[in-house]
Amino acid sequence: MxxxxxxxxxxxxxxxxxxxxxxxxxxxxxxxxxxxxxxxxxxxxxxxxxxxxxxxxxxxxxxxxxxxxxxxxxxxxxxxxxSHHHHLVCMRCGKLVEFPGCDLKNVLGDAAEKVNFRVIDHSLEVFGYCGKCCGCSP
CATH class of the missing domain: 1.10.10.10 (Winged helix-like DNA-binding domain superfamily/Winged helix DNA-binding domain)
Structure with missing residues (x-):
């Protein structure tokens, strides 16, 4: 803080x-x-x-x-x-899960370099259904 x-x-x-x-x-x-x-x-x-x-x-x-x-x-x-992290978001119940780790910077860096683009930041939210909402819980 x-x-x-x-x-x-x-x-x-x-x-x-x-x-x-x-x-x-x-x-x-x-x-x-x-x-x-x-x-x-x-x-x-x-x-x-x-x-x-x-x-x-x-x-x-x-x-x-x-x-x-x-x-x-x-x-x-x-x-x-x-902290750098991304999110999994359930589209039915709104459950939100943060997940750390990111290889996007490397992937984006290569793609951006090819078109002379400087990446400053990125975010990623992945939308789908949690195990409870899709009925696929173990």
Whole structure:
């Protein structure tokens, strides 16, 4: 968490109570929507607004401290950019599984090099059905 706060500071931004609370909330509640974050923060900071949450999330994403993820449920979800991982998402029940490890960078690097494209980042969400929903549980 300290490294993320230092990143804010190093880029010339103040570590405001709202920014600190948003980062703490995301550390405890990965994949929360802006509305979820605002509702949880109102318990600690009753005067915080959804606009404040959105503005701070936009800044944190620009600084690559936070990442937005689309799980195809109509709401952007946010997570700290503190580890590289991908997601398995059940299309029926919404179960979400994070999985580490990634060979995509190597594959993308080769393909990108052929067309003179510099890859900065990537994300991967794999959609399907969990064992319970597809009836294929052991």
């Amino acid at each position: 300290d490294a993320l706060l230092q990143q804010l500071s190093a880029n010339g931004y103040k570590i405001t109570p709202q920014r600190r609370l948003i980062l703490e909330m995301l550390r405890e509640n990965r994949h929360a929507s802006a509305e979820d974050i605002c509702a949880m923060l109102k318990q600690k900071e009753p005067n915080i607004s959804l606009g404040t949450v959105y503005r701070n999330l936009a800044l944190l994403m620009r600084l690559r401290i936070v990442t937005a993820v689309d799980f195809r449920d109509g709401r952007a979800r946010y997570e700290l950019n503190d």
